[in-house]
Amino acid sequence: MIINHPLLGPRDSAEFTYMGDARLINRPDWQADDAVAQFTDYGYLRDNPAGAHRELWFHEGGDRSWLVVTRDTTTHEITNVELARDVARAEGRSK
């Protein structure tokens, strides 16, 4: 596959390491009353859609950026690639 890196352009996916569902960015609050339940959902449950899937790829053989790639799991077509750091900030993560 070819991942169109937002900074480096098209790169062979063999340069990347895959982690999966981009929801892993949304780490729950450790102080919530039901923290264990929230972390269990966060850690273990997946939508696993047949279709568009937002997923995390690490450019291990490249610039060491984590990317959020939107890829169709039935055709492997990639429709969007973002820097995970920007996505994380946009989703309200900070320190």
Add this chain to the structure above:
Amino acid sequence: MTQSNRLDGGLIDRSETWSFRFDGKWMKGHKGDTLASALLANDVRLMGRSFKYHRPRGPLTAGSEEPNAIVELREGARKEPNTRATTAELFDGLRANSQNRWPSLAFDAMAINDRLSQFFAAGFYYKTFMWPAAFWEKVYEPIIRKAAGLGTLSHKPDPDTYDKGFLHCDVLIIGSGPAGLAAALTAGRSGAQVIIADEDFLLGGRLNAESFALGDDPAHVWAAQTVAELQTMPNVRVMPRTTIIGAFDHGIYGAVERVSDHLATPEDGKPRQILWRIYSKRAILAAGATERPIAFEMNDRPGIMLASAMRSYANRWAVTPSHQVAVFTNNDDGHRTAADLLAKGVTVAAVVDTRSDAPKTSDYETIAGATVTNTQGRLGLTAVEVTLASGTTRTLAVGGLGVSGGWNPNVHMTCHQRGRPTWNADIAAFVPGGALPTGLSVAGAANGDLSTHGALMGGMHTAQSVLNDIGLASDALTLPPAEDAPVNVTPFWHVAGAKRAWLDQQNDVTAKDVVLAHKENFTSVEHLKRYTTLGMATDQGKTSNMAGLAIMAEVAGKQIPDVGTTMFRPPYTPTAIGAFAGRSRDKDFRPVRKTPSHVYAEEQGAVFVEVGMWLRAQWFPQPGETHWRESVDREVAQTRKSVGICDVTTLGKIDVQGADAAEFLNKIYCNPFAKVPVGKVRYGLMLREDGIAMDDGTAARMAEDHFVVTTTTANAVGVYRHMEFVRQCLFPDMDVQLISTTEAWAQFSVAGPNARKLLQKVVDPEHDISNEGFPYMACGDITVGGGLRARLFRISFSGELAYEIAVPTRYGDALVRKMMAAGEEFGATMYGTEALGVMRIEKGHAAGNELNGTTTALNLGMARMVSKKKDSIGSTLSERAGLNQDDALKLVGFKPVDSKNPVPAGSHLMTKGDPVDAAHDQGYVTSACYSPELGHHIGIGYLKAGDTRLGETVRLVSPLTGVDHDVQVVSAHFVDPEGDRVRA
């Protein structure tokens, strides 16, 4: 032996006459021959035996779709089983042997199967061989396995090498027939980066096999001229002998270039083949079409071949299977074969045409509305029986029969991403359909455009449209006038009533097998394929699938497209496994990582061991030491007694800097780091988010905003990746920067009571490394040898007074020599990974065997380290009940009750008196060694509620290795439990 079947003309080079050997017999051929054409020239039609019935077979085709003429090419370690004689390029001295026969090709004992064929109908083995049960492995299966299989591998390492490579292009053109050449010329002249690849060694496709002209020249001349022009273009890469094997995601194609297969042996340093990964913006499939046979009784005798193949042999290779031939066709194209062979002086007995309105000519006899209903000739065709429209039969004495059932576009590549071909009734064949691989277009015969004119125009127009897609302007070509005959075919798949009519000739699947499959409800195409093995042979069904579908449609009373199509999968033709592996084999399977002291260790005669990619010194044998234990025991004893040195560079080192560096480590480690003072090291335990221990190591605070973190050797890469995830995805606004420095610093452990004394001779005097000035867990920048920058950490894995000292890697070799010289007065010893392991086990330090991906801080006896006052990765899920049960495994030590006994790692533990079974399993030993310090074997491992069972005697069992004795549960800290030594 003369080339009695060699005709005039052809595209072979008669000035080069080569000798080759088949089944021990030497013959002659010419440059430009394939093994098959050369054998035919020498009147050899019998080239192989079929898979199941071992029937005599000759070539059905003249290309890579060949099911029958497969041989063992070459001999010795270079033997290549199942090689198609129809594509194997002749070279001088070529040796080939027939396969899957015994004792000889002409007399094959296994041909008895053919006599018993009625017992071997499709799926027969699912219904028998069940009694008695044990007989399957012992009796039936060995016989079946021996009879099955085709050729034999050499059992010797492949002496040739393979390369991999990467190519980039705007347009990849697959196939070099009229469509491919027209497309390449269009794209080439437009200035696009073009690759044109063809599996053949002579580019031109059918243009080299036909007798008609393009404009004023023979077709093959235009092909040669076009190829010559393409070769002059710097932006065009012309790749003969190159098969595009598959269409992968996003315009990536796999290609195999056969660099040396046409040579006796590859040139020095050159690969046999290259696997190219081609990155294309657009691709054009111009793979042409494959003629299909008609199924009739006994249609598999040597001498019976596709009409187009017979034509190729005559026109391109100037050979004929026999001087008396006939043609059996359901379309006009079959008549071309008759005309071409006639023109070459071959006698054409007749053209048997299934159509009552078959075209007639005065050149040869046409028998219209007739069919071939039987054939004769045990090892080669001698006659065919023709049944006329009237029902009366006629016998034609011929040694060759060309069969033409129409043409199937080569749609394979269009299916590689699950596109489904669609039925085109005009040519009675499947054409590309469904979702094609992104960026792939199809032109020419592959697209159902079966005339030469159509192919030329299709190639040009397709090229123009894909060039337009990628923003390149192109001009139309002026193409020569070419034949534009309409396809005139009346579907005719098999002769009614034929029983032994082969569809899949290699796997011996006949028309009646398809009927049986239908009877037993294996009616879906995939069931048909799997139950009868239709299309599963090395030719991948290129000449057989259609007839199978047609007959299934007939018996099921359906239309062909309603029966379905089978999926074509990569590779397009079978591909050498060596090509996929490239250079990554033997010692070069993976790169080697060497430590900074590697050269020195080699000089010392060290024994090396693979640790991940690293090669590390395992121990350093001294003169007189005959067993590894002697060396290891000495290294341990000497280190504990005086001082030892070990290269620990392989531990991962990650530079963590930034204003939030400490806060970041607070997230990464389960124990607190915010308050670590500058100049101090702290041990850290890293959890995965699921609460399981991920890795452990140390973090040294070199400055307020600067830590040097160490990881275990095995987890260095994973920990770095994890840290980047936490930094970029979880806490994107933390001011923290990471970079690996594992390779940049040569790091040595200097351990033992004399460690300080030794280092004081190496470290420059201005640095105070006394116990007061540089206490346990201190760290700092120093200089050695008169000014070389270095780092010193007072940490201990061995349990002794110990330091780790680091210098820039290029100086590591010098430093270890300097330290060993300085240590001479103390009898300093180098120690390897074994001694390292012994000392850490004696101290009860966890390592890889304990951090096995299922153990928690609680299991490791470090529950108290998990801070509840802060958020850190894994702390929350580590609270789950199942991970905190009362009888949770705890890390403890074991010593044998009988001190002679070992405590082998991997042994399980049982409570005394309990039965020895899984239900009563109490735990297992993770690491073990002989302790020179204690004088007996020791082990550490996990025991249920182990921390409450110190002193208890438990039963250690290893039924796998025949171990069963008692051990006592003790603290894992065997040596210096109070830790006085490290602070000395």
Add this chain to the structure above:
Amino acid sequence: MRYSGFKVIKEALTGHRGWGPAWRDVDPQPAYDYVIIGGGGHGLATAYYLASVYKQSRIAVLEKGWIGGGNVGRNTTIIRSNYLLDGNEPFYEFSLKLWEGLEQDLNYNAMVSQRGILNLIHTDAQRDAFIRRGNAMILNGADADLLTTAQIKKRYPFLNTENARFPIKGGLAQHRGGTVRHDAVAWGYARAADQRGVDIIQNCEVTGFTIENGTCTGVETTRGAIKAKKVAACVAGSSSRLMEKAGMRLPIESHVLQAFVSEGLKPLLPGVITFGAGHFYCSQSDKGGLVFGGDIDGYNSYAQRGNLPVVEDVCEGGMAIFPMLGRARLLRMWGGIMDMSMDGSPIIDKTHIDGLYFNGGWCYGGFKATPASGYVYAHLLANDTPHETATAYRFDRFAKGLMIDEKGQGNQPNLH
């Protein structure tokens, strides 16, 4: 009709006129006691054991395409019970025992061939781990055997022990492991279930569940609504897609695993062998093809195809231990979709919806599990209590922290 040597001979002599369909093609009835979704190996086995062992009736198996078209028809045919953990080993050993009697039980020759499986050892740490595993196997009543390099070399003389980047230091063998003709497993169970009255309905895709106040009472299908007392999902590879229709999110990701077969060759490999320092395992089919595979591609996918990097990685592994393979040719490659679970182990459990049951999460261990999976699932369906060998395969093990993680990789499905 019963298969027998006599029957085969009789039919051979009479032109095979007497054979009937291996299973009937039937239309769905409006209601069943049990509707099993998925006509793969596990679904058909479940139906068979429900009918034969648990004496249940009114059973239907719904298959969206053709039976055996999923992973039972696209795997590398290996059976073994060489597991480490107590949650797994008894189950897989139970499965292996069922394989050993399968053909007489089904009256169908699936070519169960106990030719042995061998895991190569390349490091001391690996040996420690394999010894622990071998002991766990024996303690669970399975067989295991620690072999020296010399013993292995006897069986595999062409193994690369001279020039290897990662030298071979021994191996852990399970001699009762082996291979089975994969398609025949689906056909054998289908035929045997059919003979016990099970309706096998092909080309019938489930499009939704009928759920009335917390209870599942049937399914919507492309061939109409079907009522059922109990609905059993058994569609590993598509589990998330199916259960999403019941509003469930699963601890599962779908990944593609490629497999490969070479051209036919005369006998070469006596058993199944696994490379321990890379991704490669291989056996030889009775037809002579080398059947081999390696690691999953590693990204979520429902497309039954993979990409080049994994093909190359697998062949590199093959050449590392068998340098003669260079001149054998890869004939076909294909991909299957794996239910990769969060701890690498399966789930066989009731769901939170009454009457709806789940079987999935098989990662790439599903084929060898086929008989036991069907058996214990049938047990759960018939009794509403888990079979003794499958008590750990519960949904709630993640919430409770009772993961069954053979590889110790945690909640990272593509690493299991």
Add this chain to the structure above:
Amino acid sequence: MFRSFLPILSIQRGTVSVHDLKPITALGGTDPRVDTVGSVTLTENPGLALASVAARMGREAACKDHLKSVIGAVPGPGECQLNDPEAGFWMSPDMWMVGAPFDTHEDLASQLKKRFGDTASVTEQTDGWCCFDLRGAGMENVMERLCPINMRAMQTGQAQRTSIDHLGCFVLRRDPADWVRILGPRSSAASLHHALLTAMQSVA
């Protein structure tokens, strides 16, 4: 083989240490290895001092100013600033590798830290890498057997990280264009060298 660096690298030449430890090259020798096959020459290059510079959060602008003043430019993604030797190239977002002649700037990292102060995190990288210069007509043919970089399209002044023989390497296209510099993990220098040499023989 280096032109004077000072005009570009405006930091002071550091005090060259006078210690008594003798370095060895990445390939383990005392002198750099040179191999010529056909028209292509492969040279081991021990003459590089390297340090990574990563901008501190919120100090990116100031860090880039320093970078510009030190190497004359701020290389963007995929770019390197080519002075001899390359003065710097982009590694990852807000992180660059700065290089200088080893014999005059062995203490590059500390020099840079003085210059950048708290606008950047600076880490010595000199011995994290081995360096090979691959030069000569047909260099592209060698590279296309080694890595997926489109060498025929790569321009002088571009830098890419890629994988060669399973090893993560930086490839920098230099001037003249028949010259690439390859930085690979130092501990695997021998394997990398073997892969490069094998490819040279393959295409010769």
